[in-house]
Amino acid sequence: MRKELGILTLLAVLCVLVAALNPQFLSSANIQNTSRLIGTYGIFSIGVGIVIITGGIDLSVGSMFALLGVLLSLMLTQWHWPALFAVAVVLALGSLLGVIHGLLITRMGLQPFLVTLCGLLLYRGLARYIAADAVQGFGAGTGFEWLRDLVTGSAGRIPMPFVLLVAVAVIMWVVLHRSVYGRYLFAVGRNEEAARYSGINSHRVIASAYVISGFLAAVAAILLAFYTNSVSPSSHGSFYELYAIAAAVLGGCSLRGGEGSIIGIVAGTALLQVLRNLVNLLDVPSSLDFAVMGAVILIGVIVDQVLRSKT
Amino acid sequence: MLEMSRVSKKFPGVTALDSVEFSVRPGEVVALVGENGAGKSTLMKILAGIYAPDAGAIRFDGKLVSIHSPRDSTRLGIGTIHQELEVIDTLDVAANVFLGREPVWGGPLRLVDRRKIHAEARGVLLRIGLDISPDRLLRDLSTAQKQLVEIARALSQDVRLLIMDEPTSSLTLSETDRLIQVVKDLRSNRVSVVYISHRLQEIERLADRVVVLRDGRNAGELHRGDISHPRMVQLMVGREVKTLYADAAPSRGPVRIELRNFRTQRYPAHPVSLSIRAGEILGLAGLIGAGRSELAKAVFGVDRPRKGEIVLDGAVVNIHSSGDAIQRGIYLIPEDRRNSGLLTGMSVRENITLPNLEQFSSAGWIRQADETASAQASCADLKIKTPSVETSAGSLSGGNQQKIVLAKWLSLKPRVILFDEPTRGIDVAAKAEIYQLMRRLAAEGVAILMISSDMEEILGNSDRVAVMHEGRLTGILQRPDCTEEAIMTLAVA
Numbered sequence: 001m002r003k004e005l006g007i008l009t010l011l012a013v014l015c016v017l018v019a020a021l022n023p024q025f026l027s028s029a030n031i032q033n034t035s036r037l038i039g040t041y042g043i044f045s046i047g048v049g050i051v052i053i054t055g056g057i058d059l060s061v062g063s064m065f066a067l068l069g070v071l072l073s074l075m076l077t078q079w080h081w082p083a084l085f086a087v088a089v090v091l092a093l094g095s096l097l098g099v100i101h102g103l104l105i106t107r108m109g110l111q112p113f114l115v116t117l118c119g120l121l122l123y124r125g126l127a128r129y130i131a132a133d134a135v136q137g138f139g140a141g142t143g144f145e146w147l148r149d150l151v152t153g154s155a156g157r158i159p160m161p162f163v164l165l166v167a168v169a170v171i172m173w174v175v176l177h178r179s180v181y182g183r184y185l186f187a188v189g190r191n192e193e194a195a196r197y198s199g200i201n202s203h204r205v206i207a208s209a210y211v212i213s214g215f216l217a218a219v220a221a222i223l224l225a226f227y228t229n230s231v232s233p234s235s236h237g238s239f240y241e242l243y244a245i246a247a248a249v250l251g252g253c254s255l256r257g258g259e260g261s262i263i264g265i266v267a268g269t270a271l272l273q274v275l276r277n278l279v280n281l282l283d284v285p286s287s288l289d290f291a292v293m294g295a296v297i298l299i300g301v302i303v304d305q306v307l308r309s310k311t
Numbered sequence: 312m313l314e315m316s317r318v319s320k321k322f323p324g325v326t327a328l329d330s331v332e333f334s335v336r337p338g339e340v341v342a343l344v345g346e347n348g349a350g351k352s353t354l355m356k357i358l359a360g361i362y363a364p365d366a367g368a369i370r371f372d373g374k375l376v377s378i379h380s381p382r383d384s385t386r387l388g389i390g391t392i393h394q395e396l397e398v399i400d401t402l403d404v405a406a407n408v409f410l411g412r413e414p415v416w417g418g419p420l421r422l423v424d425r426r427k428i429h430a431e432a433r434g435v436l437l438r439i440g441l442d443i444s445p446d447r448l449l450r451d452l453s454t455a456q457k458q459l460v461e462i463a464r465a466l467s468q469d470v471r472l473l474i475m476d477e478p479t480s481s482l483t484l485s486e487t488d489r490l491i492q493v494v495k496d497l498r499s500n501r502v503s504v505v506y507i508s509h510r511l512q513e514i515e516r517l518a519d520r521v522v523v524l525r526d527g528r529n530a531g532e533l534h535r536g537d538i539s540h541p542r543m544v545q546l547m548v549g550r551e552v553k554t555l556y557a558d559a560a561p562s563r564g565p566v567r568i569e570l571r572n573f574r575t576q577r578y579p580a581h582p583v584s585l586s587i588r589a590g591e592i593l594g595l596a597g598l599i600g601a602g603r604s605e606l607a608k609a610v611f612g613v614d615r616p617r618k619g620e621i622v623l624d625g626a627v628v629n630i631h632s633s634g635d636a637i638q639r640g641i642y643l644i645p646e647d648r649r650n651s652g653l654l655t656g657m658s659v660r661e662n663i664t665l666p667n668l669e670q671f672s673s674a675g676w677i678r679q680a681d682e683t684a685s686a687q688a689s690c691a692d693l694k695i696k697t698p699s700v701e702t703s704a705g706s707l708s709g710g711n712q713q714k715i716v717l718a719k720w721l722s723l724k725p726r727v728i729l730f731d732e733p734t735r736g737i738d739v740a741a742k743a744e745i746y747q748l749m750r751r752l753a754a755e756g757v758a759i760l761m762i763s764s765d766m767e768e769i770l771g772n773s774d775r776v777a778v779m780h781e782g783r784l785t786g787i788l789q790r791p792d793c794t795e796e797a798i799m800t801l802a803v804a
Contacts, residue, residue, distance in 0.1 A: 180668045180676045187665060190654045196613055197651045198666040198719065199637035258656055 003252035022281040039161025039221045042269040047216030049265040054209045055189040056112035060119030061217040065237025066127035068221035073136035082143035091218045098214020102207025127233040137230040151226045173262040181244035189257030191256025218282045312337045318367030327353040329527045338501040344520035346738040350527040359391045367684045370404040390465030395475040398493035405432035408464045456487035474505045483598040484763045540571035551572035564589030567758035568727045573619030575605040578782025587758040594773030595762045602782040607729040612636040640726030652716040655705025660686040662704045663718045689718040710741025731762045
């Protein structure tokens with residue numbers, strides 16, 4: 001709980017600071033846009049965070065956005081599949097990739113880093129090949145207006161991705177912190193062997209985490225594709241897996257596994273987005289975008305380490 | 312040679328040492344005994360330069376010395392073999408022996424002089440009778456061999472005083488004999504040894520003098536002629552303990568579990584057949600590497616058996632995973648408590664309820680109040696000493712940790728419990744409690760298999776003793792026939 005409080009405090013301080021320096025931060029357009037981004041990023045960060053809690057890592061989500069985005073565009077604009085069906089196929093594909101990762105890691109005993117690194121390369125390459133390296137758009141949206149309006153729209157004044165994130169976060173909070181399955185996720189992350197000696201089917205638990213990550217990445221892929229409205233196969237979603245990992249670690253997940261919380265992951269995501277927003281609003285050269293994030297994460301980790309060694 | 316006088320050390324909330332006197336003469340083997348928490352480790356950590364004493368004086372060779380760091384300790388000629396071995400598994404024997412003080416050549420390049428460390432390592436290994444190549448990687452050695460490598464490391468630094476903390480806790484009988492011989496050789500070379508152990512039989516055989524600590528104070532001292540098991544126990548607990556072991560159950564039930572031609576992956580050529588009755592404790596003796604743990608793991612389903620049948624209460628059962636075994640009431644208390652038995656980073660509550668969370672959940676949702684209440688009840692029942700059930704399990708003492716591992720199973724319905732080295736590294740009082748628990752379970756009709764390398768435990772606690780040697784079951788002894796000699800004969804067969 002201490003870690004969550006720490007990051008929530010940091011988030012609040014940062015918001016006040018940015019708002020003081022540039023009142024634009026509090027403009028309705030800015031808040032809407034930022035919360036839309038937090039929603040999208042938060043959803044797949046939760047997936048990656050759960051994988052991290054089991055002691056694994058998922059590097060493939062960024063490339064999955066490109067592959068699934070390209071496919072979604074093709075399904076809707078070229079093949080004219082019904083939108084609902086296309087969405088279902090994308091979600092199923094994301095889950096299927098997660099199943100493959102999970103099986104390679106548990107059945108074959110491969111390291112998560114390697115499996116998902118290969119995924120990162122493979123899906124990016126496939127996306128570019130399928131799209132012939134051309135940018136895929138959604139055109140006028142004929143035939144799937146409702147889908148576009150739904151995922152780019154708002155519930156009242158709250159952007160749909162943020163609404164979805166709240167729903168996903170609530171569900172995953174219950175799953176992770178209140179359910180038997182959630183306890184098992186922490187247990188295998190802490191010590192897979194001891195978990196196995198307690199009768200937990202650790203392979204199934206670990207593999208399932210990659211399925212959750214794949215599924216949530218597919219949800220985010222749909223949101224992201226419509227948010228950018230065009231999918232450039234070579235750059236779409238590039239580096240996004242690192243945002244997720246950074247958000248999870250900032251939010252208190254340990255890369256050794258067995259530690260972390262949903263509140264922390266969501267707060268970590270929000271912090272990263274507010275930082276990017278800060279770079280925009282305060283006229284920091286946008287080329288420094290990554291540098292600012294890197295510095296803040298590093299400082300956060302150092303402060304945490306110092307506080308930890310004092311207690 | 313070494314004199315520590317009026318040494319005191321306080322930690323927040325506890326006085327670990329209170330005016331303790333301790334001395335060692337050249338070439339003397341001094342056994343330091345006491346229950347866990349008596350202050351043995353703290354005293355030795357002061358000598359090793361890990362803790363600084365709050366008060367007291369340390370004299371070495373008559374001169375007042377202060378030991379501020381492990382380096383100071385090494386410089387005085389004090390070497391320590393810790394209970395958790397400090398070797399690097401991925402390096403070879405020679406590199407481990409010379410770790411941190413490698414001879415170099417090549418001027419500013421500071422290259423390791425491999426030829427020299429290998430030649431010197433070979434010499435030191437021979438001194439302690441360890442006949443292995445210095446090129447072997449540590450991960451390919453047995454625990455006993457690793458320990459001897461650590462002793463070789465200490466000897467190569469010309470130690471004059473060697474501190475050994477529970478050196479035999481993971482060794483088998485013959486390995487223990489070997490180690491005792493090494494210590495005796497050291498003694499005849501005028502090296503002094505401080506020997507910390509819970510195995511009082513070894514101390515009877517080995518020690519010139521026994522120093523007993525109790526609650527951070529000197530509780531007494533025994534000299535060569537007076538050293539005996541009951542007197543040590545008496546000083547350790549401050550009262551006379553009649554016997555550690557509970558009485559055997561008067562009668563036994565029908566056969567609860569039977570292994571028929573059971574083969575493990577490790578020893579596929581040797582089928583094992585044995586049976587345990589309800590209410591019976593079957594001791595399983597043997598040397599390390601005899602395949603006892605492998606047998607238990609295969610029965611429990613964490614390892615896959617090669618072939619054979621498990622018959623439980625008359626019916627053949629298929630066990631493919633630990634989940635299958637647990638469902639049928641077959642539980643394992645594993646050998647490696649900290650890595651297999653316990654999730655050290657999680658709370659006492661989470662550990663105790665892990666295998667039976669289903670009991671405290673509705674539709675996958677944990678009922679936290681029920682869970683906490685059950686964990687608290689288990690702690691009370693097994694007398695687990697913990698500030699609260701939310702305390703991290705890893706922070707408790709060995710005995711309490713072992714009781715947590717037991718507590719995991721007791722709220723389920725045990726039919727067979729496999730204990731693998733149930734009291735390794737646990738103090739006398741907690742040992743007695745665990746033995747009583749085993750008897751209580753047996754009286755409730757549980758069939759118990761107790762794997763142990765501790766001969767006292769095997770002899771004192773078993774209704775029958777099965778002995779294994781390199782994967783083969785070499786014999787089963789009825790209680791009247793159980794003697795140390797009879798078991799050893801079968802174990803080395």
